[in-house]
Amino acid sequence: MALTGLDIFKLLPKTNCKKCGMPTCLAFAMALAQKRAKLDDCPDVSQEAKDKLAAAAAPPMQKVVFGTGDAQVQIGQETVLFRHEEKFHSPTVLGASVSDKLAGDELLDRIKAVNALQFERVGMKIGARAVALVNDSGSAETFAKAAATVKGNSELAMILVTQSTEAMAAAAAQVKDGMPLLANATLETADEMAKIAKANGCPLVASAESIEDLADLSEKIKAAGVENIVLELKSSGLNEKLFDHSRVRALGLRKVFRPLGYPIISFVTEGDADAQAASAISLICKYSGVVIVDMVEPYAFLAMLTAVMNVFTDPQKPVQVEPKVYSIGEPDENSPVMFTTNFSLTYYTVESDVEASRIPSYIIVVDTEGTSVLTAYSGDKLNEKTVADAMAKFGIENMVKHRKLIIPGYVAVMSGKLEEATNWEVMVGPRECSMLPKYLQEVWN
Ligand code: SF4
Structure with missing residues (x-):
């Protein structure tokens, strides 16, 4: 809190x-609070005051990278409990687990399956961003060997999951160049795990059953010298976990209670892919910085990734595509020309329907x-001038020899003024772009 x-x-x-x-210390304090002055401008401020001000200015949730x-x-550095208060900063990192009981081709196949969880949605590349190696074997040697195999076969950020300090020390030493996240330390293993994290320069997961x-x-x-901490609550059921996560978030952000001012990690291991996806999506909403599931089903990952996109979209900034002329297929000088707006969802819907034609x-x-088209039109952001300007700016007249422009049916009312502004013949397209394939095939052709 500022x-x-x-x-x-x-x-x-x-x-x-x-x-x-x-003129006065009070005036300086007010200027400092409004970020119009720097603390260094006062030569007489004490070190104690500097430390207190620096601590108070630190974000309420620690940034952690691995x-x-x-x-x-990067996870953490959130500032608000609810997205509409400002925005969320660090989209949840999704990943899948790999057991160190797997060996040879089975291990490689699982790593490949995790790597392959990459998709494109509304023009954005999304996918798994972490791979979590789990020490199911119970052997430190096997865990370290598997960690080296994962590192050698995956570009994804790695999480090492073991309760054993011996296994963690062996695996962390093997792959420390990749700065893995170490999961986890309990009250019993905290000192030893903190030593391993510090020695290898890795962030560490603190895992406990209660918030206290x-x-x-x-x-x-932290007292042992590890600053980069991620929290894991081993609450019994999903309902309890969501409630506890909300309490941790509120205490960390609203009360600026520093011991809870860290991002949260959740592991989902129960149930089939459908059940895991449902739990994971709940945990994305409430308030996990990392979610690791124990499956590699692409359909389930796509649903989870879509949830991340939705939750972490800046509510004050619609997702946009770059304004320019997009070529669908290999158009030539006789190809149809149409326009739409730079709202991502609108553009990609139109694009897929034109492709389908x-x-x-x-x-x-x-x-x-x-x-979108109607919102832009009613807000006067889409009118004959903005369309004519875009056509001139992007040089569409040099790309085709005809002078025919297909416009969205919803803005048919623009036709007359648009013809005057561009000297192009306006053809009113369908209101719904799902009708574009039929329109292009029947009317344009
Ligand atoms: S320099 Fe420091 S002590 Fe002097 S007026 Fe400014 S704030 Fe006060």
Whole structure:
């Protein structure tokens, strides 16, 4: 929670010496609270005050990264309990488990299956971003060997899952270059696990059955020198877990209770793929930074990834595509030309229907600040001028020799003014773009 000007004032020397360029310490405190001044501008502020102000200015939830290079993932650094208050910052990292009981081709096949969980949705690449190796074998040697195999065959960020400090030390040493997340430390193993995490420069999961124990555990791990902590609540059922996650989030963000100001990880192991996907989606909503499931079904992953996209979309910023001319198939100078808006969902719906027509076409995407056709039209972001400007800017007249423009049926009312503004013949397309294939085949052809 940000400090108020009065909170800051209490920490200043209160001499009103004016060395900071402000007439009084109170004026300086107010400027600092509004980020119009820097603490360094006061030469007399004490180290204790500096430390207190720095601690208060730190985000209420710690940022934690694991993995390296392009596969590195970031979780945490959330600031609000509800998305509409601002936005969520770090989309949930989804991953699947790999058992170290697998060996040879079976192990490689499972790793490949996790790697392959990649999709494209509304123009965005989404997919599994973590692979969790589970020490089911109970052997430190087997776990370390399997960790090396996972690292050698997967670009994904790795999570090492074992209760054994011996197995964790062996595996972490093998793959520390990949900065895996170590899961997990309990109250009993905290000291030893923290030593392993510190020695290998890895973040560590603190795992406990109650919120109180979890707070004690994270404090213990932090005192042992590990700053990057992820929380796991081993609550008994999904209902209880969702409730506890909400309490942890509220205590961490609203009360700025630092021992709980860390991202949460959830492991889903019960049930078939359908049941795991349902649980995982609930855990994405309430408030897991990482969710690891014990299956590799693409259909179930796509549903979970779609939930992540929905929950983590910035509510103040619609998903947009770049305004330009898109070629569908291999259009030529005789191909149809149509326009739509740069709201992602609108564009990709139109695109798939034009593709379905099998008639190569040009789609001009007009910048309407990410709004749909009707919303843009009623907000005057889609009018004869914005369309004519887009056509001129993207040089569509050099791409085709005809001068015919197909417009969405919903904005047929624009026809007259658009013809005047462009000197193109306007053809009113269907209201629903699902009718575009029929329209293109019957009317255009
Ligand atoms: S320099 Fe520091 S002590 Fe002097 S007026 Fe500014 S805030 Fe107060």
